[in-house]
Amino acid sequence: MRMYWYIPTSMLLSILRFWRLLEMPRLELCDVSKYYGRIKALEKVNLTVEDGEYLAVIGPSGCGKSTMLKVIAGIVEPTRGDVRVDGRSIVGLPPEDRGVGFIFQNLALFPHMTGLENSMYGLLTRETATDEALNMVRKLRMEFGFRARLSRLPGELSMGEQQEVAILRAVASGAKIMLLDEPLSSIDAKVAVEVRRKLREVVKSKGLTALHVTHNQEEAMSVADRIAVMRKGRILQVGKPEELYYKPRSPFVMAFVGDASFLTGTCRGGRAVVRGGYDLGPCDMPEGELIVIGVRPESIVFGRGIPGKVRLRSYLGSLIRYEVELENGDIVTAVSEEEQGENVKVWFEKYKVFKYPREGLTEALSPG
Known part of the structure; x- marks a missing residue:
């Protein structure tokens, strides 16, 4: 007598998700x-991208991201240090043996191949059947909502279409680690918003580990x-988006992740005092320490505090952005829903205190 076992669909899906998690590589x-x-x-870069994590790297041009x-x-070898996947060094391995998919900033499509042939390239080199490769690319194209004309050569496609082909080729390659170098830079801004959502969705659903380089903080x-x-070849801080925004460890990180204004001052009697003798509030630095106060536009309120004059206003839909020159000579940026006159008073409801950098504030905020 034959025995049949019934396994609920929910249990099968859980088992599949478990095995997919085991396949996710850790990059170090x-x-x-x-x-x-x-x-x-x-310079002495230490970074871990966990299994199945989507990690973005941001910084000014020339900081070392690419x-x-x-x-x-494996396109260039490190002068020092090691690169590991699941604890195993891959330094010295040829690029094709590293198990990574790479979307280049300059796209690097094969000019003699159509968009479809480029998209299928990684699959065909792994001896995937042509029909199967074709179906996989078409499915990915539908998932992303891409409209690139895949029957044409790269030279006949717009930059946005070429970028779509590059994304398809990388994702379809079957690599478990995705390296994305400015993957959305040539795509229309409105389309890019949808593509980045789909890109994250595909990376997560396929159990990939992704390292995404961009200059676009949003x-x-x-x-x-x-x-x-x-900055300058080094990693300054790693954290969740909200952590970098609300708890930056340096003026540079605060300025680069979102908008911020900076004032200099001194810590006196446990208080942050800026030029003109204005006491902003508590300061946890040593007595007499030179400090930098960073403040976000949304943390500045109008109607009380330090006198100033509006030098510039910009309309941002429901908000108005103001550039205000304070009585003490400092300039800050604030946002408000209400129209403000030329003469105003501003106060800082929240702020971040940093030790004054040895190289000076201007140099500390520069790209490098």
């Missing part, structure tokens, strides 16, 4: 440095589980 950069002569493109991706992909904050901020 351990004290990675890359030098070009005297130029330090990367170089870091190339080191991971893009990073909307798509990533965590964000790393880079």
Whole structure:
């Protein structure tokens, strides 16, 4: 007598999700440095992208973001340090053996292949049947809502269409680690909002580990589980989007992740005092310490506090953005739903206190 076992669908789905989690790779950069002569493109970079995590890296141009991706992909080798996938070093392995999919900033499509052939390339090199590869690419194209004309050569496509093909090729390759170098830079802004949502959705549903480089802070904050901020070849801070916004560890991070104004002052009697003798509130720095006070536009209120004059106003839909020159000479940016006159008073409901940087505030805020 034959025995039949019934396994509920919900249990089967849970088992599949469990096995997918086991396949998600963990990516580690351990004290990675890359030098070009005297130029330090990367300097002692330590970063872990957890299994199935979507991590974004942001920073000014030339800070080392793209170089870091190339080191991971094997396009360039590190001067020092190690790159590991699930604890195993991949330094020295050729790019095709590293199990990564790479969307290049310059796209790097094969000019003699159609958009469809480019999209299928990774699948066909792994000896996937042509019909199966075709179906996979078509399914991905529908999931993303792409409209690229895949029957045409890259030279006959717009930059946005070429970017769509590059995304399809990388995701369809079957790689478990996705490296994305400015993947949405050539796509129309409105379309990019939808594509980044779909991109995150696909990465998560397929159990991929993604490292997404962008200069667009809004893009990073909307798509990533965590964000790393880079400057001058180093990683300054890694954290969840809300952590970087509300708890930045340096003036540079505060300025780069969102909008912020900065004033200098001194810590006196446990109080933050700025030029003109204005007492802003508590200060947890040592007595007499030179400090920098960072404040977000939404934390500035009108109607009381330090006198100033409106120098510039910009209308942002339901909000108005004001640039205000304070009586003490400092300039701050504030937002309000209400129309303000030329002469105003402003106060800081929330602020962040930093130790005054040794190199000076201007240099500390510069891209590098």
